[in-house]
Amino acid sequence: MAAGCVGDITDSGGGSAGGGGGGPGPVQSTAAFECKGGVAPDAVPLRRLSKVQLENTIADLVGLVLPSDKDAILLALEPTFAALPDDHREGPAEHWGGFTRVDQDVTQQHADRSYELATLLGTELTRTDARLGAVAGGCATDADGANDDGCLDTYIRSFGERVLRRAVSDEDVAFYRAVAGAAPFEPADWADVTALLFASPHFFYFVEHGDAASTTAPNMFAVSSYELAARLSYHFWQSAPDDELLGLARSGKLLEQEVYAAQVSRIFQDPRTETSIRQFFSEWFKRADVAQLNSLLGTPAFDALRGSLTPSSQLRQDMYDEVADMGVYYGVTEPAPFDELFTNRKSFARSPELAALYGVPPWDGASTPPDFTEPERQGLLTRAAMLVTGSANTRPIMKGVFLRRALLCDDLSDPPANVMATTPEPAVDATSREVVEALTGAGSCQGCHQGQINPLGFATENFDALGRPRTQEKLIDLISGEIKGEKPVNTVVTAYVDLADDKTVVANGLELQQLMLDSGKLHSCFARVYFRYTFGRAEDVKRDGCSLADLHGRLTKGAPLSEVLHAVALSAAFRERNFGD
């Protein structure tokens, strides 16, 4: 049994990776993409609304028809929303570069809860005459039973168009009204019709039938105007189309090139887009291996590390928010080229606690963000969200895995099989880097760790486990908390950013960041992850080459990030659907 490895480097308790028996080693991601004509991209079959999209849609629809009762109704729905399974970040490397939109699981719980939501909405929207009148019009509550038939038909056509996100046909009207029986209608009849609309497959799923056949590839069809409106609004707003978009879908004008382009611009510039872009950056940049920063307060080793700093239960989220804010700032608020994410020196820390950790004033979210004063900080890699662990020691391996998988999109092979091998005990006279080097420097571990994983984490070892700059590492006994001494940190690494043949040596995280930019792999990885976020599935380099090449091309030409983010909606892939299998 070979000694050396201490465990599965990528394991996050959810069972993400185990031993691999010495796999083939990391697989270099493609740095450039090729657009070949005649290739049909895949499609997510019967894509469903994400949990966020479902909640937003219901909130918006309720707010539209019953603005004053919206909060009360959403409160009544809240327990059912809470019982709906959460979406998990999914992608080719699980949560690394994964997004909740990619989670397309539909379990019995999804069916149960969506049905409950529909019946609850039916009940709540019609609970009083005032609500019913506001939702369906005065004809629904007046004493004249003779107008009920027309009233119900009109309601199904108008409200149904919003709920179903498509034109409501005569056949649909006949179907949905049948549950109410014959006029005159009682509130419960209206409740049933409303429930039926919200329980429709057209509400829970993005049902797409397509329109005209496309010439791009076999089995490809342009999506219809309603389907395109839904794709657009859900991608950027996470919710249903507004009146303007719905009107253009109804008239079919949305399919006209200029009209569509104008709508893409309008929608992207709408403030609601910010939440979607925030979600994208938040999920991309979120490390899953970070514990709550206050969870080890009062324990000897962590207390020895933190000194006078007492992290709150909010600090971790503040750090996550900061990197998402940075993405929104350069992607939407003050558009800048992609590289700015990795070269800027601004602090986006809004909370006093995080700002104090950076030694800058809190950002107000509106004015120009303050600049870092610490020379060690610049770009993404040196922000606290990329550095902290929640424990007393840094985790170079996990930092490296995050960079390799989430930011460079390289495919790491499984950890070695003998993860239960006898392990050298970490010494209290060694830095974290030295411990990791000892643990992973022999046997089958070293191939991946020494070359592809550890260096990416070592380069930012000039920050401690709370994200504070350091030149010396405290050598803390993990059990007693005793500080045994200090040793200088070493951030010099051969980074192997380009796995093929790159032996460039960098001095620290700042130089590593620049090397990652220069390699082009950050740009190609962004194209991949934004593709996943947009289309709700993992990319296929060959079949999705055109979309990826377009995104990548704009990035490498230095286009503003905003252009890249919204241009995806102009691509053919966004407006077409493969109906083949």
Next chain:
Amino acid sequence: MKLSRRQVLRGLGGATVALPLLPSLLSGDEAKAASPGALRRFIALRSEHGAVLGSNMFPADSVLTDTQNYAGYSVRRGDLVVDTAGAKPMLCPALSAAGLTQGLAAKMNVLRGLDLSFYIAHHSGGSLGNYGDSTDNKREYRPTCDQVLAWSPKFYADLSTILMRSVVAGDKGMSWGYTNPQDPQNSAVTQLHAEDSSLKLFGQIYKDPGNPTQQRPPVIDRVLEDYKRLRNGNRRLSARDKLRLDDHIARLDEIDRRLKVQVSCSSITTPTKDSASLYGDTFFRDVPKHIEYWQLLNDVIVAALACNTSRIVTLRAGDMWDGGAAGWFSDTTLEWHQEVAHKSHQPDRQALMLAAQQRFFEHVFLDLASKLDAVLDVNGTLLDSCLMFWTQESGSYTHDPIELPVVTAGGACDWLKTGNYADYRNMNLVAHDGNGDPANEVTHCGLLYNQWLGTAMQAMGLAPADYESVPNGGYGLHFMATETWYAGYQKYSPAVVSAAGEPLPFLKA
């Protein structure tokens, strides 16, 4: 509403007389007569890692007094005898608990020497037969055996009271099933959602008979029709779109079925505290909260089984992972996964792992068994109708499925013999030789874990033809190790493999 106190506890044979009054969701009436007939029930519990040394996890070899030639070697058994000399009654260090009586031990089995014949590493479904769900090397997926039961007309001959075909509980799931169990040929196998909130779970296993919102006929039939008219309409859909619609239609059918359920429990008390409310920044190292968390879930499970709104439970107790600071039934501040589980053969870390697994046994497994044993059923207690078992993700070497421990309770309506410590190891066939290991832990290969799950399925009334994947005997596919370094590489003889379809020795009544 305040939790009621169980007023009627069983005392048959004095088996559980040591039990205190336990908090329960059941009124006296429900506790007296839980179900109308002798129905079998299946409960599987799984904890992570394993990593408990054999000397801690199993009774001493000295109790193995009987031998039998089986599959080409000698297998052994002995009686489970509770040692009351120490601080807590015990069968072995890991199986010790204040509430462990000889009466309860007589309803248990401890099984040793059950292996997966390949390296599975981390997994969620392997404990119930979806061996393809391995982080080491994903292989062909199969539904877990609980889901075969859940959709078996033999097991559920009468669904008239069943609100949940299976309760999938815990902070992580281990059950996998077809996306459309009514059409396995065209279905993918996916993991089922696990419920970690005892209140939400209660909402799913209990239907208030007086709920006024259910007075009006539900619209589910029209919803089903809506899906079908889309599915069968003449507008363009891809074949995969249609399969997704088929899956959803099957789920709507299940809702339709459940809406017609008549629940027999009329006076069940709604719990007021939610397991999920116990989560907090330090939950992962808060032992009392861990215990309370799982016992809140246990109470709902007992209610579901007693009211016969479900007869299948799977519960996976994961690491309570929170970033890197995960802990599990332990107040240590060490990272549970890397610093404890992966170093568990170092003496101080073994002590932590042993204490944690012992707490799981005492406060989750035995808590549930005791509560079930306190509810009268037609021919004994609820526990007597159950096959309840606890296993772990790995054997004594974490990641390696060799000597997977299995601790059972209940006799499945007298199908199983109980009170046994059965050891199926082939003592002439070393797996890990202990060289280089801090504990010098030596393990041996034994019978296939498939055989255990097959035994469990037969105990639930199924025949091998109902669940076997020809020619693989037992439950689930047989995967043989291809890695020469693996401790179980090429160590499972044809006799062992061919025996996998039989009930395990010593267990069939």
